[in-house]
Amino acid sequence: MKAKLLSLSLVLCCGLASVSQAQTTITVAAGNNPADPVINKYIYSHFAEHLGRGIYGGFYVGDTSKIPNTNGVRNDVIAALKKMKIPSLRWPGGCFADTYHWKDGIGPKDKRPAIVNKWWGNAIEDNSFGTHDFLNMCELLGADPYMAGNVGSGSVQELADWVQYTTSDNKNPMSDLRRANGREKPWNVKFWGVGNEAWGCGGNMTPEYYVNEFRKYSTFMGNGNIFRVASGANVADYHWTETLMKGIPKGLIEGIALHSYSFVEWDKKGPATGFSEEQYFRTMKSALFMDSLIINHSKIMDKYDPNKKIALVVDEWGGWYDVEPNTNPGFLFQQNSMRDAMIAGATLNIFNNHADRVRMANLAQCINVLQSVILTDKDKMILTPTYHVMEMYNVHQDATLLPLTIKSDDYTFGTGKLPAISASASRDKNGVIHISLVNIDPNHVQKLALNLSGEKFKGVTGRVLASAKVGDYNSFAQPEKVKPEVFKGASVKGEVINISMPTASVVVLTLN
Structure with a gap:
């Protein structure tokens, strides 16, 4: 033997x-x-928002850049993320998602309207990186896209059209528009977020109000091969989870999100480097609280879904500190130390051990924002301690717990x-x-x-x-x-x- x-x-x-x-x-x-x-590989997923240098200067430098690229996406970033075995990438937000109108980001780049990114530093968003750019990049990465739909300032028709534009192979107005923009066959877009942080930047809604919004949007998105994720609780808001589980019919939902970050205090996050041991201890206490959060949210979900058909999707997590000195406070750029490696390793262990309910998680964020796995500076690129943890832990992807x-x-x-x-x-x-x-x-x-x-x-x-x-x-x-x-x-x-x-x-x- x-x-x-x-x-x-x-x-x-x-x-x-x-x-x-x-x-x-x-x-x-x-x-x-x-x-x-099974420990779902999507637990090791990531997040890319139109925030600071996450997209522009991070993933995307444009096809005229001297930095080696494929259709504007940095080749060194592609290689690093493929080595890490990135399974899925969430886009375009975050808070940005509920101000994003996807038709602004298709067609000739010189015809796309520019907008002000009201959430993140009032930067000008020129929409040069849009739906085609993101989905084609996911194909380069071998990663499944996770699209965050606009519920806050969008419409049911707009989100339903986006689903059809990206996934339909039939002849219809949206697939015809996609073909006119140069893509004959649809992409494989399975994961869809129905709004983001509806309790906050996604509309400051009550859970009772959001339940009805979700039911309406989800109905018109269709229920073919898509996986619809409801905007879930902020940390320990168990009433939010209870309201969603009680109010949404099982045939309309596949996942519920949860957001929780690790920091000293919300208003006193402290530095990303040069922190004290007290700040380290309190940050790790915040990170380990993830276990209690999952246990308690799962207990509520089990009441209404004992067979665990609905996934808990922790699609924003990670360390959050003060921005680096002399950088735009709205760009959320922070260094990444061995403390972040500890957060990543401990949190991923928690997710693995709750694989019966947690079936996707998205570290916030992938490049140059919050707890990044990659940092860039013009043509330079470095891998952070968090990157190395994610790469080493990829042995757990799709393995049996x-x-x-x-x-x-x-x-x-x-x-x-x-x-x-x-x-x-x-x-x-x-x-x-x-x-x-x-x-x-x-x-x-x-x-x-x-x-x-x-x-x-x-x-x-x-x-x-x-x-x-x-x-x-x-x-x-x-x-x-x-x-x-x-x-x-x-x-x-x-x-x-x-x-x-x-x-x-x-x-x-x-x-x-």
């Missing part, structure tokens, strides 16, 4: 520090249980404490098991005993994303300060894997 190959993705925090006195124990139920859910139990040491600061270790595990279609772990403690090396319930292995290899400080980051002057290296901190003894998890690091292990 051939020996099994197990690849273990471990997210850790690394650096020189004391060793914790307690030992964390993790037990993975590695058996084949037909009831275990393996239940696990954790007895974790605590990360303490003052009188507060948080679990130092989080984890998730999966088995892919080839039988390879992956386990990801996160040590959020910036001060203590964590000792782990990982039991794989009956499995025995001979050796272990791996990669580590490590840095001396949790505030370290990649800059254009030092673009590879934080990058994966060879990891040698794990050993196998019978059925147990002994792991020494340094502070501020990300590790991917493979066991033979």
